[in-house]
Amino acid sequence: MATEAGFDPRPHASRTGRPVPELDSGLVERWRSDRAELVDLLTVVRERLGGVAAFRLGPNPTVLVTDPRAVQHVLALHPDRYVKRSHRARLLIGDGVLAATGEAWKRQRRLLQSQFTGSGMRRYEQRITDAARVTAERWAGYARTGQPLDVGREMRSFALDTIWRSLTGHPLDAATEHELNSVATVVAALPTLPADAGDARDAVAADLARIDAVAHHAIQAARGGEAGPDGPGLLHILLGAAAERPEYTDRLIRDELITLLVAGHETTATTLTWLYLLLDRHPAAREQALAAGAPGSAERRRAVQALVHETLRLYPSAWILPRYATEADTLAGYAVEAGSDVVVCPYLTHRDPELWPDPEDFDPRRFTAPDGRPTHPGSYLPFGIGPRACLGLQFALRESTVLLEHLLPAHTPTFHSVPTKAAYSITVRPDGPTPATLTSR
Numbered sequence: 001m002a003t004e005a006g007f008d009p010r011p012h013a014s015r016t017g018r019p020v021p022e023l024d025s026g027l028v029e030r031w032r033s034d035r036a037e038l039v040d041l042l043t044v045v046r047e048r049l050g051g052v053a054a055f056r057l058g059p060n061p062t063v064l065v066t067d068p069r070a071v072q073h074v075l076a077l078h079p080d081r082y083v084k085r086s087h088r089a090r091l092l093i094g095d096g097v098l099a100a101t102g103e104a105w106k107r108q109r110r111l112l113q114s115q116f117t118g119s120g121m122r123r124y125e126q127r128i129t130d131a132a133r134v135t136a137e138r139w140a141g142y143a144r145t146g147q148p149l150d151v152g153r154e155m156r157s158f159a160l161d162t163i164w165r166s167l168t169g170h171p172l173d174a175a176t177e178h179e180l181n182s183v184a185t186v187v188a189a190l191p192t193l194p195a196d197a198g199d200a201r202d203a204v205a206a207d208l209a210r211i212d213a214v215a216h217h218a219i220q221a222a223r224g225g226e227a228g229p230d231g232p233g234l235l236h237i238l239l240g241a242a243a244e245r246p247e248y249t250d251r252l253i254r255d256e257l258i259t260l261l262v263a264g265h266e267t268t269a270t271t272l273t274w275l276y277l278l279l280d281r282h283p284a285a286r287e288q289a290l291a292a293g294a295p296g297s298a299e300r301r302r303a304v305q306a307l308v309h310e311t312l313r314l315y316p317s318a319w320i321l322p323r324y325a326t327e328a329d330t331l332a333g334y335a336v337e338a339g340s341d342v343v344v345c346p347y348l349t350h351r352d353p354e355l356w357p358d359p360e361d362f363d364p365r366r367f368t369a370p371d372g373r374p375t376h377p378g379s380y381l382p383f384g385i386g387p388r389a390c391l392g393l394q395f396a397l398r399e400s401t402v403l404l405e406h407l408l409p410a411h412t413p414t415f416h417s418v419p420t421k422a423a424y425s426i427t428v429r430p431d432g433p434t435p436a437t438l439t440s441r
Helices: 025-034 038-049 068-077 102-116 125-145 151-168 174-192 197-203 205-223 234-242 250-281 283-290 298-314 393-407
Strands: 052-056 061-065 321-325 329-331 334-336 341-344 411-415 422-424 428-430 435-440
Touching (some): 025 052, 038 061, 061 068, 068 321, 068 329, 068 341, 102 250, 125 151, 151 174, 151 205, 151 234, 151 250, 174 205, 174 250, 197 205, 234 250, 250 283, 250 411
Parallel strands (some): 061 341
Antiparallel strands (some): 321 341, 329 334, 422 428
């Protein structure tokens, strides 16, 4: 029986279905010669062949999935047939919940899941608000003095402060923030690292050492009974698990800590940076959100959340989701062979004009107007869907909304320059700095 731990080489009964249409090899070679981004090749595949299609970078084809029904089939309905084998950031996050598979993943996810829903989320409300207030006070200072700032760096600082408070109970201090900048450095370097795991690790060894030192210090402080002013955090939950579960070694606790740091701040910071760049081009969207209701009202909150959702539609936190077919299957009428690599691409699903009219336009009303968005669950999945959907969805939406409720009514950034393209790594991020000055409203 095939499992997430590996592929069973025994023959499987073939599924019925048409062959998956495959992109002409000449177009793949043209893409290679142009040294274009992977997303450019995937776009060509989807546009020419549809929502279930194949391309070949090596001897075997890879199946691209963007059709909502097929997306749901792969991620939500049959995750046992389409499994996650590895994670691009494994050298950074180790065996944390994002990279774990099989029974280990189930155990790790079960422990963390309760922390990000219901009463678990309420535990972090005040920490999110406190981090937002710190950022708002800093922005008020920038506005008074005219001092320039980098919006992307500011968003990263806020998101890192929020997740650090949630993990440790402590606000983020300047020294820890400086060391944890290495996380962003490693994430940005991932697409260009050598294929060999040892060489890749050597290339970022200094940054990994700084990250490990911060993690070690935090773990030792929590183990020594040190709780921050906000009380125990997620790190204390992990240490509590170690007392009862031998698999929670110091190494696994470190891996979970870094996983939560990466997932808890990199995606949120990137989304908020894109949002401010989009509002710079579409200032009416800001005014519409603020006019939706009084400060603190449910109407304004829904309008601000719509800004976040539309940003996530254009730049989903998980822009590509690789999977591996452990058995033969029929997917939207097509035969997928056992052992096939399968790539779900939310980025392209979100830009499908058959699902989203004028998909390149920034229009938050899609998420407030009746019938403004497609209803199929496979048509909007910025954090994935199914059992491996991001645990921190509600956390990310909440912290983004709280920060924007503080900043949008108070200040408007004027950008000195803006990035001209996107970089496609773990996230889709602006490829360049975002310098600006603030004007008080």
